[in-house]
Amino acid sequence: MSGPYAASIRVYSLRDLRLSPTMTHLSQQRLSLDHGAFTDLLATTENLLVIQDLDGVCMGLVKDPLTRQMTPKYIEAVPNFDGHFYVLTNGEHVGQRGVNGIVERAMGDRAKGLYLPGLAAGGVLWQDRHGALSHPGVSEAELAFLQAVPEKMTAALQAFLDVHCRNLSETERTACIQSTVLNNVASPTANLNTVYELLQDAALYRQLQQRMVALTDELLQDAVSQRLDSSFFVHYAPNLGRDDSGQEVIWCADETGSGTTDFQFMLRGAIKEAGVLALLNRYYLDKLGHHPLGVGFSAREAPRTMANMLALAKQDLDPALMPTIVGVGDTVTSQAVEEDGQTVFKRGGSDRNFLQLIQDLGQAFNTPNVVAYVDSSGGELKNRRPLSIELGQVASGPGDPADAHDPLTLNVVFPGGHAQYVSAFCSAAGRRLKRP
Secondary structure (H helix, E strand, C coil): CCCCCHHHHHHCCCCCCCCCHHHHHHHCCCCECCHHHHHHHHHHCCCEEEEECCECCCECCCCCHHHCCCCHHHHHHHHHHCCCEEEECCCCCCCCCCHHHHHHHHHHHHHCCCCCCEEECCCCEEECCCCCEECCCCCHHHHHHHHCHHHHHHHHHHHHHHHHCCCCCHHHHHHHHHHHEECCCCCCEEECHHHHHHHCCHHHHHHHHHHHHHHHHHHHHHHHHCCCCCCEEEEEECEEEECCCCCEEECCCECCECCCCEEEEEECCCCHHHHHHHHHHHHHHHHHCCCCCCCCCCHHHCCCCHHHHHHHHHHHCCHHHCCEEEEEECCCEEEEEEECCEEEEEEECCCHHHHHHHHHHHHHHCCCCEEEEECCCCCCCCCCCCCEEECCEEEECCCCCCCCCCCCCCCEEECCHHHHHHHHHHHHHHHHHCCC
């Protein structure tokens, strides 16, 4: 190959690549606590792409999204990975509950140029570090429909509280609704954490979960009547994976925890694993000068199955430029259930599939990709299973301990939560900045 990009392509050629012991070590580990090796990988890997979730990873999980906080040192560290770091979140960049507001509250007048680059709303809202936004593949009619969803969520929640929470004053009910209904631009959400704490009743909370399921079903039917029948889907977080029809399975509350707390009305195609392809398309643009998956490629245009996503990547992405991808998330579930007299495992979590695709890409392209898991069970939300630590080692991961055949391997884990991960990230960022 010749031309202005030949030199950079030669640098990243797999024929010349010599995997460091650190890279090889972590990609072959399971539930490793070797944070030094993780820091080395981030600090020294030239052809690197970090794809990271937000809530529970770089900031604590809280009941009220309006109270989220992010440490300034983390925000200041991100630009050191410029071009090698993207966020991938089901939350959003802008709006009252957007991540940009968290950055602005943390940094004040210094926020300019420090916004977190990447994809929000499951992969359909793009933002660069300067806050420039776009929503590739999304129509104005779809955005208009989404704009009306928060009002309907508010009405449904108000009716429920009026019947079941009469002990609360009108002011308290209003405050509860304000912290529950997230008027996101592309992913309006009912976040029921606050209501769950108020109810303190698993059976009653299950009724609310079912009411939210019914409401989102009604919204999907409304979309069909407006000729938007293929525009939307509902994301449950956390969930128990998908059923045979591809629909996510709600995690009903029981005496051990809340199960599903977030009901997100999202644009079809806005799934994190599709976002991985969209981010790779942008990464390759920096190396090649063109988009290998197409200029207009977005998460909404990606194949719908993981197998087909992997096939598309193998077809169109140059192996010589494939980076070492580090995926970082905190929501991976596995739950044993009885079906027809047999024990089966329902595997889900909003980060599972994008982490799985990163793992599969590593195997397909022979790159030492690393899946990192941040234990967010110590936050205000009690719907995560904590890591089990015995004698200085991780005895079991966040899934069901009996699930011995989970296909997703968590290479390195952070039992100390977001603070422990942020410390490693910032250390790597400082070293990366000082490289010659």
